[in-house]
Amino acid sequence: MSAVELENLLNFVGPKIQKRDTFLRESISASQRLIVTLRFLASGDSYHSLMYLFRIPVSTMSIFIPEVCAAIYDTLKETVMKMPGSKEKWIQIAEGFETTWDFPNCIGALDGKHIVMQAPPNSGSLYFNYKGTHSIVLLAMVDSCYKFIYIDVGCYGRISDGGVFNNSSLKTGIVNGALNLPNRSALKGRQSPLPYVVVADDAFALSTYLMKPYPFRNPAMKQRVYNYRLSRCRRIVENVFGLVANRFRVLRKPMLLHPERVKTVVLAICTLHNYLMEGKESVKRYAPVGTFDVEATDTGIVADGSWRSEEGIPDRNLIPLQTTQSRNHPKAAELVRTEFTEYFSSPQGKVHWQYRHI
Structure with a gap:
């Protein structure tokens, strides 16, 4: 995946996976959530291996990786996965x-x-x-x-x-x-x-x-x-x-x-x-x-x-x-x-x- 394709994908799914910052801490950015998810899909590494690579807790990744996967499907299914209708x-x-x-x-x-x-x-x-x-x-x-x-x-x-x-x-x-x-x-x-x-x-x-x-x-x-x-x-x-x-x-x-x-x-x-x-x-x-x-x-x-x-x-x-x-x-x-x-x-x-x- 090129940088342009990654950026386009982020534009599609970003609004669905971006979380709000709070007074206590800043949220994990949409780009980092997407990159971690793509790394998980492409490498098959466990959450524990990804934790040491991205310095994100396993408990956090176990929540947002399925959310990003769902956002990818929900956002793109009508454009790249739509069954012919005519x-x-x-x-x-x-x-x-x-x-x-x-x-x-x-x-x-x-x-x-x-x-x-x-x-x-x-x-x-x-x-x-x-x-x-x-x-x-x-x-x-x-x-x-x-x-x-x-x-x-x-x-x-x-x-x-x-x-x-x-x-x-x-x-x-x-x-x-x-x-x-x-x-x-x-x-x-x-x-x-x-x-x-x-x-x-x-x-x-x-x-x-x-x-x-x-x-x-x-x-x-x-x-x-x-x-x-x-x-x-x-x-x-x-x-x-x-x-x-x-x-x-x-x-x-x-x-x-x-x-x-x-x-x-x-x-x-x-x-x-x-x-x-x-x-x-x-x-x-x-x-x-x-x-x-x-x-x-x-x-x-x-x-x-x-x-x-x-x-x-x-x-x-x-x-x-x-x-x-x-x-x-x-x-x-x-x-x-x-x-x-x-x-x-x-x-x-x-x-x-x-x-x-x-």
């Missing part, structure tokens, strides 16, 4: 996926991670996940430019993979038509109109609005092509989680905070990620060339992004959702997936290198 904006996102990743009618890549934390007192097994740790769940959907367009934070770690998405406002909005998604449209060279969909992995259930891979049990050639094309597109959200865990190292170890404060911290992290992905200059510092996985346009060979060289990111710190077993899918959802499968193997929809990577 069909035109959804179509722009879909065009980005088609241009960059050759996956038409796609409005987002979806995934979820467990945010590991210390066991809350008197919580029983509410936060106990399948990996044997305690966590809350971050469910996120990103666009083709590696930015969050939807996040849901705070679901209990014990809730099943399907329950995380089923309990989210994203599914409710899609099912009820509240997101104002574009009308169905046919793919190039095809006749059947298809809905706009979200791509995800095996942790989610197949539906007419959510595409997942075929089971990896002797799939046919066309199905293998479909799995490759879907995973190629879904790689975006995996890269976003990797970069976030790399830059905000508070996520690299269990958070020693109450679940509500963990939620506040994660919301601030996602907001800051989008804030730093807004301008070209800030992207050069925050996510320089080589940070994300890079795919050669002529061969499809993928060069790993620099975030993957960091041991333990994100596998040991952002735990993936549990993969589901194969289940009976709605026939309408299977028809949508079949139409995508046929398209990716057709002359209009195939990429020339796809058969080398399946």
Whole structure:
């Protein structure tokens, strides 16, 4: 983050985090509150370590750091985290996926991670996940430019993979038509109109609005092509989680905070990620060339992004959702997936290198 970006961020959140001076003592300035909070998010240092660095008591930091995180989210969510509200904006996102990743009618890549934390007192097994740790769940959907367009934070770690998405406002909005998604449209060279969909992995259930891979049990050639094309597109959200865990190292170890404060911290992290992905200059510092996985346009060979060289990111710190077993899918959802499968193997929809990577 450059000095200019820090100053702009301070202008946004300063009025909300500045406290009054008293006759007894001067208050901690808004700039220092923000700097301490950013240091906490970026380094993952404990409050006790930060106390010796900034000479601020632990009891004081434990109060204002969550307040600053909440102010960052509340102030910036309408500018950098706002979900598209018109069909035109959804179509722009879909065009980005088609241009960059050759996956038409796609409005987002979806995934979820467990945010590991210390066991809350008197919580029983509410936060106990399948990996044997305690966590809350971050469910996120990103666009083709590696930015969050939807996040849901705070679901209990014990809730099943399907329950995380089923309990989210994203599914409710899609099912009820509240997101104002574009009308169905046919793919190039095809006749059947298809809905706009979200791509995800095996942790989610197949539906007419959510595409997942075929089971990896002797799939046919066309199905293998479909799995490759879907995973190629879904790689975006995996890269976003990797970069976030790399830059905000508070996520690299269990958070020693109450679940509500963990939620506040994660919301601030996602907001800051989008804030730093807004301008070209800030992207050069925050996510320089080589940070994300890079795919050669002529061969499809993928060069790993620099975030993957960091041991333990994100596998040991952002735990993936549990993969589901194969289940009976709605026939309408299977028809949508079949139409995508046929398209990716057709002359209009195939990429020339796809058969080398399946």
